[in-house]
Amino acid sequence: MLGNFTYNTPTKLIFGKRVIKDLPKVLAGFGKNVLLTYGGGSIKKTGLYDKVKSLLKDFNIVELSGIEPNPKYDPSVITGAKLCKEHNIDVILAVGGGSVLDCSKAISVCAKYEGEGWDLISGKVKAKESIPIVDIITLAATGSEYDMGCVISNTAINDKRGYLDELMFPVVSFLDPEYTYSVNKWQTACGTADAMNHVLEQFFATPNSQFNDGVMISALKSLMANVKVALDRPNDYAARSELMYVCTLACNGIMSNGAGYSGWQMHSIEHALSAYFDITHGAGLAIITPRWMKEILSEKTVERFTTLGTLLFGFDKTLSDMEMAGNVIDAFYNFFESIGIPMHLGQLGVKEEKIEEMADHILANDATDEPYMFAPLDKSALIRILKESM
Amino acid sequence: MLGNFTYNTPTKLIFGKRVIKDLPKVLAGFGKNVLLTYGGGSIKKTGLYDKVKSLLKDFNIVELSGIEPNPKYDPSVITGAKLCKEHNIDVILAVGGGSVLDCSKAISVCAKYEGEGWDLISGKVKAKESIPIVDIITLAATGSEYDMGCVISNTAINDKRGYLDELMFPVVSFLDPEYTYSVNKWQTACGTADAMNHVLEQFFATPNSQFNDGVMISALKSLMANVKVALDRPNDYAARSELMYVCTLACNGIMSNGAGYSGWQMHSIEHALSAYFDITHGAGLAIITPRWMKEILSEKTVERFTTLGTLLFGFDKTLSDMEMAGNVIDAFYNFFESIGIPMHLGQLGVKEEKIEEMADHILANDATDEPYMFAPLDKSALIRILKESM
Numbered sequence: 137m138l139g140n141f142t143y144n145t146p147t148k149l150i151f152g153k154r155v156i157k158d159l160p161k162v163l164a165g166f167g168k169n170v171l172l173t174y175g176g177g178s179i180k181k182t183g184l185y186d187k188v189k190s191l192l193k194d195f196n197i198v199e200l201s202g203i204e205p206n207p208k209y210d211p212s213v214i215t216g217a218k219l220c221k222e223h224n225i226d227v228i229l230a231v232g233g234g235s236v237l238d239c240s241k242a243i244s245v246c247a248k249y250e251g252e253g254w255d256l257i258s259g260k261v262k263a264k265e266s267i268p269i270v271d272i273i274t275l276a277a278t279g280s281e282y283d284m285g286c287v288i289s290n291t292a293i294n295d296k297r298g299y300l301d302e303l304m305f306p307v308v309s310f311l312d313p314e315y316t317y318s319v320n321k322w323q324t325a326c327g328t329a330d331a332m333n334h335v336l337e338q339f340f341a342t343p344n345s346q347f348n349d350g351v352m353i354s355a356l357k358s359l360m361a362n363v364k365v366a367l368d369r370p371n372d373y374a375a376r377s378e379l380m381y382v383c384t385l386a387c388n389g390i391m392s393n394g395a396g397y398s399g400w401q402m403h404s405i406e407h408a409l410s411a412y413f414d415i416t417h418g419a420g421l422a423i424i425t426p427r428w429m430k431e432i433l434s435e436k437t438v439e440r441f442t443t444l445g446t447l448l449f450g451f452d453k454t455l456s457d458m459e460m461a462g463n464v465i466d467a468f469y470n471f472f473e474s475i476g477i478p479m480h481l482g483q484l485g486v487k488e489e490k491i492e493e494m495a496d497h498i499l500a501n502d503a504t505d506e507p508y509m510f511a512p513l514d515k516s517a518l519i520r521i522l523k524e525s526m
Numbered sequence: 527m528l529g530n531f532t533y534n535t536p537t538k539l540i541f542g543k544r545v546i547k548d549l550p551k552v553l554a555g556f557g558k559n560v561l562l563t564y565g566g567g568s569i570k571k572t573g574l575y576d577k578v579k580s581l582l583k584d585f586n587i588v589e590l591s592g593i594e595p596n597p598k599y600d601p602s603v604i605t606g607a608k609l610c611k612e613h614n615i616d617v618i619l620a621v622g623g624g625s626v627l628d629c630s631k632a633i634s635v636c637a638k639y640e641g642e643g644w645d646l647i648s649g650k651v652k653a654k655e656s657i658p659i660v661d662i663i664t665l666a667a668t669g670s671e672y673d674m675g676c677v678i679s680n681t682a683i684n685d686k687r688g689y690l691d692e693l694m695f696p697v698v699s700f701l702d703p704e705y706t707y708s709v710n711k712w713q714t715a716c717g718t719a720d721a722m723n724h725v726l727e728q729f730f731a732t733p734n735s736q737f738n739d740g741v742m743i744s745a746l747k748s749l750m751a752n753v754k755v756a757l758d759r760p761n762d763y764a765a766r767s768e769l770m771y772v773c774t775l776a777c778n779g780i781m782s783n784g785a786g787y788s789g790w791q792m793h794s795i796e797h798a799l800s801a802y803f804d805i806t807h808g809a810g811l812a813i814i815t816p817r818w819m820k821e822i823l824s825e826k827t828v829e830r831f832t833t834l835g836t837l838l839f840g841f842d843k844t845l846s847d848m849e850m851a852g853n854v855i856d857a858f859y860n861f862f863e864s865i866g867i868p869m870h871l872g873q874l875g876v877k878e879e880k881i882e883e884m885a886d887h888i889l890a891n892d893a894t895d896e897p898y899m900f901a902p903l904d905k906s907a908l909i910r911i912l913k914e915s916m
Contacts, residue, residue, distance in 0.1 A: 137764035138703075138771050140542025145535070151784065152530025313528075345764075347748035347772050354740020361736060374527035374735075381528050381784060382737050390780075394541065394771060 137343040138394025144302075145388060147282055151311040151381065153373075156272055159191050159229075162308050166268050167226025171219055173200045173240045175232045179274065182318050188231060188272070198223045200243075203232070206410050206417065207239035209254055209290045213246055220247030220267060230271040230306075233327075234278025237271050238286035241304040244269050257288050257299045266303035274315040276380040277327030277418065279334060279387030281309035289411055294497065296411035298403065311384060313376040321367055324379075325475040326418030328363040331383040332356060333421040337400045338392035340432070340440050341510050351391050353447045355382050363475055399509035402428050404502035405521060408494040415484040422472040423481055427524040429465045432511035433458075441465075481525045491522045527733040528784025534692075535778060537672055541701040541771065543763075546662055549581050549619075552698050556658050557616025561609055563590045563630045565622045569664065572708050578621060578662070588613045590633075593622070596800050596807065597629035599644055599680045603636055610637035610657060620661040620696075623717075624668025627661050628676035631694040634659050647678050647689045656693035664705040666770040667717030667808065669724060669777030671699035679801055684887065686801035688793065701774060703766040711757055714769075715865040716808030718753040721773040722746060723811040727790045728782035730822070730830050731900050741781050743837045745772050753865055789899035792818050794892035795911060798884040805874040812862040813871055817914040819855045822901035823848075831855075871915045881912045 150158060163170060170192060179185040189197070200216045207213070219225065220243060230240035245263040246253030255261040273281045280286065284305045289296040319327070339352045358378050365375035385391065405428070406420040433441065441461035445451040449467050451460050473479050482488070495518040498504060504513040513521070540548060553560060560582060569575040579587070590606045597603070609615065610633060620630035635653040636643030645651040663671045670676065674695045679686040709717070729742045748768050755765035775781065795818070796810040823831065831851035835841040839857050841850050863869050872878070885908040888894060894903040903911070 138541065138767040140545060142538065142540050144538035148532065148534035149783075150532050151528065155530060345748070345768055345771070346751060347744050347768055350744020350747060351741050354737050354744060357740060358735070358737035377528040377784065378735055378737055381735070393539075394767065 138345050139343055139396065141394045143389065143393050145282060145305065145390070146307075147305050148308045149282065149311060149384065150308060153312060153314060155312055156187070156191065156310050159188070159272075159310065160194070162270055163192065163195060163227055163229065169196045169224055169226045170198070171200060171216065171223070171225045171228045171243070172197050173203060173216060173228060173230045173232070173236055173243070175201070175203045175236050177201065178318070179231055182315070184231065184272070184274065184315060188229070196223075198225065203236045203239045205235050206289045206296065206414055207235045207242075209242070209257065209288050210292065212239045213242045213253055213288060216240070216243035217246035217253055225267055228267055228269045230269060231274065233273065233275030234280040237273070237280040237306070238278070238288065240269055240271070241280070241286040242288050242299065245301060245303055254290060257297055259299070263301050263303050269304070269306045270308045270310070271306050272310045272312070272315070273380070275319055275323060275327055276316050276376070276383040277330045279331065279383050279385070281306055281311065282384045282388045285387070287407065294411050295501065296407040297501070298407065309384070311380055313373060313380045316376050316380060317371045319370070321476060324363060324366055324370075325477055326416050326422070327383065328359050328379060328418070328475065329422035329472060329477060330418035331386040332359050333402055333418070333425060334386040335391065336425065337398055337402060338395060339444070340437070341392065341396040341398040344395050348392055348395060349443060349447070353444070355386055355391065356448055358382050360471060367475060396510065397508065399504060399506065399512075401504045401509070401513055404498050404504050405518065407502070408498045409481065409486060411497070412490055412494055413484065413486050415486065419477050419484060420481070422477045423479055423525050424521065425472070426465045426469040427521045429468070430524070431513070431517055431521050433461050433465070434511070437511055481522070486526070488523070488526055491519055494522060495519050528735050529733055529786065531784045533779065533783050535672060535695065535780070536697075537695050538698045539672065539701060539774065540698060543702060543704060545702055546577070546581065546700050549578070549662075549700065550584070552660060553582065553585060553617055553619065559586045559614055559616045560588070561590060561606065561613070561615045561618045561633070562587050563593060563606060563618060563620045563622070563626055563633070565591070565593045565626050567591065568708070569621050572705070574621065574662070574664065574705060578619070586613075588615065593626045593629045595625050596679045596686065596804055597625045597632075599632070599647065599678050600682065602629045603632045603643055603678060606630070606633035607636035607643055615657055618657055618659045620659060621664065623663065623665030624670040627663070627670040627696070628668070628678065630659055630661070631670070631676040632678050632689065635691060635693055644680060647687055649689070653691050653693050659694070659696045660698045660700070661696050662700045662702070662705070663770070665709055665713060665717055666706050666766070666773040667720045669721065669773050669775070671696055671701065672774045672778045675777070677797065684801050685891065686797040687891070688797065699774070701770055703763060703770045706766050706770060707761045709760070711866060714753060714756055714760075715867055716806050716812070717773065718749050718769060718808070718865065719812035719862060719867060720808035721776040722749050723792055723808075723815060724776040725781065726815065727788055727792060728785060729834070730827070731782065731786040731788040734785050738782055738785060739833060739837070743834070745776055745781065746838055748772050750861060757865060786900065787898065789894060789896065789902075791894045791899070791903055794888050794894050795908065797892070798888045799871065799876060801887070802880055802884055803874065803876050805876065809867050809874060810871070812867045813869055813915050814911065815862070816855045816859040817911045819858065820914065821903070821907055821911050823851050823855070824901070827901055871912070876916070878913070878916055881909055884912060885909050
């Protein structure tokens with residue numbers, strides 16, 4: 137059964153080998169002044185930076201480099217917005233992974249706003265316009281290249297916010313799987329875990345539909361099979377291309393059109409972890425996943441687990457529902473461990489004494505206990521999940 | 527493995543119960559002068575016509591009614607384009623199934639072209655602009671509401687052409703599954719067969735990918751299960767909503783991003799059948815499907831059949847590949863028969879003596895023998911398929 141929904145993704149995907157040759161033609165449609173945003177310099181090592189600069193020799197390029205993982209409002213977004221205003225930027229070109237693109241999205245609206253940009257990101261004020269964004273994605277993970285969201289950290293107030301606005305859909309996303317060959321094992325595993333979690337956050341919802349269930353199962357199967365190949369053979373085009381494409385679709389919403397809203401609680405929990413301890417997003421999600429599943433498992437929710445059990449893992453249908461659900465939870469735990477993710481938050485530096493404070497923070501920011509959610513979580517439930525994850 | 531592709535669908539889907547309440551707001555964005563297009567009057571019987579007129583009481587409405595199944599260039603497209611020019615139409619509102627919408631798409635470009643409209647449709651001239659299209663879909667079938675194509679017949683020259691242009695994406699498609707409650711068993715079955723064929727035309731291609739395979743299998747499973755429910759219980763919202771949504775996605779291309787091009791040969795064959803004998807599109811496709819499959823089955827193509835056998839039908843993996851392929855072909859034949867489609871072209875009035883002429887016509891228009899296709903079909907192959915289908 138599909139409930140009511142509205143769906144629209146105006147972004148154009150240009151996918152495949154050597155597609156960035158079309159970059160000058162695409163950017164020329166917006167103007168000459170380009171803000172080029174990137175991260176810690178890996179694009180310089182791989183040669184992509186030089187390639188982009190050479191393609192854009194006829195443009196005026198202003199650069200914002202050093203964008204961090206878990207991108208920060210201060211300094212990155214503030215600096216980027218200032219550069220846009222000073223240089224009359226026509227288009228932002230984000231080159232990198234989800235953090236670079238998320239930061240660029242926030243810049244795109246803050247640059248067109250005269251007040252304090254955090255008012256937009258925190259949802260106090262609705263943005264009215266934005267600078268167009270084009271991206272070249274170098275990491276299969278967040279799906280930011282095909283959605284209207286960004287996640288920005290404000291370290292001054294220990295806050296990490298998901299922010300959505302249709303103005304932030306990229307106009308064009310260039311996706312060349314070969315640029316992900318150089319992504320190391322850790323980032324490959326964490327990126328895949330992130331995308332798997334995006335699918336699971338949508339899967340645990342009601343109403344749901346036979347078609348969407350099949351799409352999401354297919355996404356999970358593809359991610360789980362292809363990450364293993366990519367970890368073994370980083371330059372396997374078939375595996376890298378599937379990972380890149382599925383990650384792109386996984387956060388866009390198209391897999392859950394007409395479905396209920398689960399609450400995206402694992403993301404709410406992980407955002408607090410990253411805000412307090414700056415851990416890698418995908419790793420945090422992987423660790424939380426089986427503990428969150430265990431917490432929400434009940435007679436009311438068990439059908440989602442048995443559907444995963446039969447269609448994704450091919451478990452024996454004669455098992456009792458609760459046995460199968462337990463096996464599903466174990467299977468996810470074992471899978472994440474098998475791709476090299478340490479399955480305890482303590483291993484990533486998270487401190488147990490902050491758990492209660494983080495639980496309060498989560499409830500204050502994201503209200504994981506809303507009754508319309510698939511399985512509302514109160515403070516004690518959040519604390520149990522976090523403690524189990526240590 | 528995904529090959530290179532570009533994907534962009536700007537259409538906004540507004541899906542669910544009573545969504546057309548937003549119609550005035552959507553149309554107001556384009557102007558006051560609306561060309562309302564519809565078919566044989568079923569929307570008057572169901573009350574949808576009155577509902578639309580009452581919602582649009584503040585607009586200037588010009589009507590084009592009587593659009594036929596297999597919509598005709600002359601008179602429908604020509605008349606519609608003339609009305610648009612005479613009344614300075616700002617937006618076309620198509621209310622009906624794929625035929626009404628396809629006709630409206632052709633009108634939208636022909637109305638902005640000073641020469642003979644068939645030059646655009648036949649691909650001689652590239653369209654430069656179009657009138658925006660909004661639609662309210664009343665039949666789950668063609669997916670025209672989410673693609674940039676239309677199929678138009680030119681009876682004067684026995685021609686039926688598929689015509690693609692990005693200018694013809696609808697701006698907004700309203701999809702209320704309740705409007706399909708009144709669709710009779712024959713149209714429900716034929717609409718589903720049409721959408722199933724759209725999936726199969728994309729599935730038989732190389733390269734293909736694990737993810738897309740899973741999406742397409744899920745689409746087929748959902749269509750095959752839900753059409754049975756809808757035939758039994760026409761007012762079953764869950765079934766009608768899945769059928770409507772899957773049909774919408776099935777012809778858009780999103781299920782085969784990065785895949786090779788099969789050639790859409792079953793459509794080429796069916797277009798000739800409809801051009802010569804004006805048969806129902808979905809029925810023609812259903813009849814051709816198992817015969818086309820039998821013709822293209824070979825050691826080179828058998829993997830596509832065994833993938834369908836195991837993932838869609840759950841056949842025993844110990845069967846030989848060729849045995850399983852045979853079972854898949856039989857399963858499709860039996861399925862279409864089970865939903866009430868007569869499985870012989872003769873039953874629809876097709877005459878055997880026209881087969882050779884139709885084979886020539888197909889090759890002349892669509893070149894089903896191009897070497898880049900999944901399984902090129904020469905004239906003798908086309909004749910075998912058509913004869914077997916009698």
